[in-house]
Amino acid sequence: MQALSEALSLRGNTRAGPLARGYRQLAVAPLQRRRGALPVRAALPSEPAPQGRQPEQRGERLQPKAVAAPPSRASPPPPAAKATKQGPLDGNEATARIAYAVSDVAFIYPITPATPMGEFVDQWASDKRKNIYGNVMSVTEMESEAGVAGALHGALAAGALATTFTCSQGLLLTIPNMYKIAGELMPCVLHVSARALAGHALSIFGDHQDVMAVRQTGWSMVSSHSVQEAQDLALVAHLATLAGSVPIVHFFDGFRTSHEINKASMIEMIDNELIKPLLDELAPAIAAHHARALNPSHPHQRGTAQGPDVYMQSIEAANPFHKAMPGIVQAAMDKVAAVTGRQYRLFDYVGHPQAEHVVVAMGSGVQPLEAAVRHLSGEGKKVGVLKVHLFRPWSAEHLLAALPASARRICVLDRTKEHGSGGEPLLVDVSASLQRARRNVDVIVGGRYGLGSKDFTPAMALAVYDNLMRPNIDDIQDSFTVGIVDDVTFSSLPYGGEPEVLPAGTTECLFWGMGSDGTVGANKEAVKIIASQEGMNAQAYFSYDAHKSGGVTVSHLRFGPHSIAAPWLVDMAHYVGVHQATYWSKFDVLAGLRPGGTVLINAPWKTFEDVEAAMPAKTKTRVAALRPKLYCLDAGAVAAEAGLGRRVNMVMQAAFFALSGVMDMSEAIPLLKESIKKAYGKKGEKVVNMNFAAVDKALEHLVEIPIPQGWGKDVDRVGLGEQAAARTGSRTAAEFLENVVRPMLNMEGDKLPVSVFAPGGFFPPGTTVIEKRSIASKIPAWNSANCTQCNICAFVCPHAAIRPALAKAEELAGAPGGFSTVPVRGGGPALKEYQYRVQVSPMDCTGCELCVHACPDNALTSTPAAAMLEAEAPNWDYFLQLPSRGELFDKATVRGSQFQQPLLEFSGACEGCGETPYVKLLTQMFGSRMVVANATGCSSIWGGSAPSNPWTINAEGKGPAWANSLFEDNAQFGFGIQLGIKQRRDALTAAARVVIQEGAGTPALRAALEEWLPVRDSGALVAIAAKAVQEALAECGGRGAGLAAPTTASGEGALAFLQSNTDLLDKPSVWIVGGDGWAYDIGFAGLDHVLSTGEDVNILVLDTEEYSNTGGQKSKSSPLGSVVKFAAGGKTRPKKELALAIMQCYPDVYVASVSLDANYNQVVKALSEAEAHRGPSLVIAYAPCAMHGIAEGMGESAKDAKVAVETGYWPLFRFQPAEKEGQGKLTLDSKRIKGELADFLKMENRFVVLQRKDPEAASRLAEEAQEHILLRHERLKRMAEEGKKQPPPAEQ
Ligand SMILES: Cc1ncc(C[n+]2csc(CCOP(=O)(O)OP(=O)(O)O)c2C)c(N)n1
Ligand code: SF4
């Protein structure tokens, strides 16, 4: 094994030693009750409060609880476990169950990975589930986390038992109110799936940056390290906050704990029946909370302004409450232990009782450390790990009591980074505690790990101990990193191979799936099925790439007879499932396979030659070395035959059960079918039966592929698949693409060293050009005979994967044979010499079929991908070499726009996404001078998930400059960009005038500047004049020294300034782009403000009518009666009329409501008018989304969009402001209403679901909506009539 690892350079050295690969049982000090701990009763008041108690009124003070003496290290064994239900669940659900059970009110807002907690409580509330007080929780979604925090503060002030869930940027928005809530000593728990913060980049993944950013707010902070703890300590937090009247942040690691499904023997759900008595004991505390509430019958004032005389004393007055919290939290831990048998302490120590080397950490990272401790103890090392459960208030006494007296060398691990600090927070706290207690140790060092969910494994944990155990104390590295290669500041610790630390009998599996193929869902079900077996434990974790759909998913599954505490990725799998045949040739899918493991590939291959033909060199090396058992199964064919399209999940899952031997197939099949019923029952019997058929057929198609004897000596040949992947047509910096982008795309980004990344997080444009995802099963084939050359196919394509080509006869001489063309239609003599063709990029097409359905002439046919890939790949490569002929056409027409190079291509959006065509069109109209401020949302994810940058450049190197600031501040961010540009261009104008006045430069330059000055602010006219100035400046020789401002006194100074700022001669077109969640909710205040300023910015709202990026939650744009997340029972309030509101408030704002699929011309017109308007513009664009559940699929979304407009559901109009208020003109482009709203509602699942679930509510809401639509239409008609009476608006 070791030799093999070295040969493959995969895992480095595996630890030597006789015990190195075995699972070691560590002799841990017996769990003992700590002497001196506060008796539970004393900490948790048990006396009922007197009726009508009004402490403030009677001059009573809120009393802090007694402080617990620090415990000694001796503890008695935990009490026996009480019977509770077991269940495989993830950290979010485990936490939400407790929060729901013990709270009456929740305010929610979506943010990954905390969103599911909000979704759970919303669902349970809509199911009318009762909490332990017999109440249904009141759940309200707010417009942002700032709103959540304000509402939470209010509910607490009113005496409610209120809670919330959030993380990352959301947690940051709550900070101002966190201070208030803590300052007012309110009992409350905020549950956090801890996540990274957006700095140089956004990251939805886990670390402790967000919770560390609130450690100063005065909230207590409780850290859970596993799914089990997330549940248990959630309860501890709720109990302790009530007992101590200090609010508590309860946090656990985002994704690793929040999304890990785990059923170890210890995952036991605490029944409400067990919780109830604990809360009963706290009745006096709850009564006190009620008594302190704002109430006119016993009023008091809070939140006053205080002067220097008393402000400080008032702060210090709260000291006793905070000092009491450690004792109170421990007491709550003891209470929970009494009912569950699971005993926690503020600091839990695991390891040798006389350990010399101790690591301190918190979060899921403690589990690899424990594994390392077990491993090293097997080698006789005296090591240990101190796990922090209570981070705030920091209790030095408890820390010192838990730390073995023998500890001489201490390492503190932080899962956060504080640039510029003397050390990360946990390190600082531990160091200060030891120093202040004069506790002598030889060394304390700190290290960082796991940022943004970087995997932290036992091998890395061993490296941390190795560092600590270096013979020479001076060699111990401080402020190190582990898990990366830092070749810039050389902070990283080297680490070796993974030790075998899992319990005997644990089976590990990896599944490579595609975003939309159902693999992740199937694995979630598989883990539940396995875990439901007596004596079986299972764990599942999922990693994803950045694409919205069609991206790579890797599922990591473990199961076995013992509990599994392993929060790190599988890298020695017994089973690897490759659910997409192309992955076999694209990724190093066998990198995580153990020798002799089983591999199942979803492919039609029947022989080893078939398999080999698609094997890249790396896979050949691995197959030769690992000699896996290979199987193929044409799951695509089985799924298609069963009517399931490309959802191969059930087929592959059935085969997994058969091959993994996890259980007998006679047991597995009924369980699988049961899970199918549960998963698809809502979709009807037909879908259930289709999945049954897929399961039944799966094993018939399973083919074992023996590896021929002696095969594998010649492993250097490059497989066909690799050749295909190498065909890139790259147009951006080749080195960066090869050294950074490609490894990241190949899922090998973890191996990249620090030195390849530009500090600041900048990425070059156009990197998606090398992705070549090849995810389409069918690709459109062009029939030139039917084609009328309208270019609508290109217009609607979300991925810029189909484009019109124009070529001169002489250029066609070298074209591939299949590059057939026809004479171009129309355009007069200028186009006479050109031939026309519609060209598809087969490897970038997603097979959504939008173009096929949009083609009015039946000139496109969906054709099996294999044939199209072969035929069209050379044609596409040839097409890319042809020059762009955009200048021959008017950009502001549907047809002409599509001859312009799209500067947004091959994004990671879902197949058929309705957002991208708008933005792609924008780039075709204004791309070479566009600056985009993009709100966080789908558009920032499909538009900017490293390394995939779909924003690209033209042949001159010009293209949209794109940036994402945050979700909530996008309007202000774009506004700032606009003002910055304006200020700099004003300076340019001043310099131009000085050059002219002073006679600087050449006469040609001055003439060019004279031409430029009057048109400088016209995007349409300035380009030619700007080019002339630029050429004339180049003729002047010399180069400006980059002066910050022109020296107006000097013509030469002004000339130098012009020369160094030529990139501002063109007029940048500033676009502020985002979704409805941003525009209607969290960013509305900013949007409103920016529109009120009169500045020349353009705002495009991609209105999917829900928060699509976080999974489809309600926004104020969501329509009446739609079933969206956070409105599980159907939305009962109408959609906010944003366009009407803005027209009403700000008559100088250009406003349009558009729908690309319903009226191509109107969109082009609206975007042109918006851009030309010298003031603010707002374009609200209807964007069909995969979340809408379009019955006929996203390929038919245009049909829905048309019916939406016809029925008046989505009106089309444009409001052109006039110089004089009241003279603006509204053009109603959807003049007549045809048909009824019901015609539209039945086309989409978001409405149909309610019709099924609650027909009475559905028809009532539909009636209301119909009425609203008719009234709105009449209102728009009236406004349009009014507009007609006005004089025509002044030329802009
Ligand atoms: C302050 C903050 N809260 C929550 C989030 C999580 N978040 C990211 S995108 C998004 C939804 C975006 O919805 P929308 O604006 O409608 O755009 P769409 O995804 O539909 O295009 C949310 C809630 C965040 N990034 N920042
Ligand atoms: S099928 Fe979809 S992705 Fe492919 S070319 Fe047509 S519209 Fe574009």
Ligand code: SF4
């Ligand atoms: S808007 Fe909808 S269709 Fe588009 S990427 Fe987002 S989830 Fe997918």
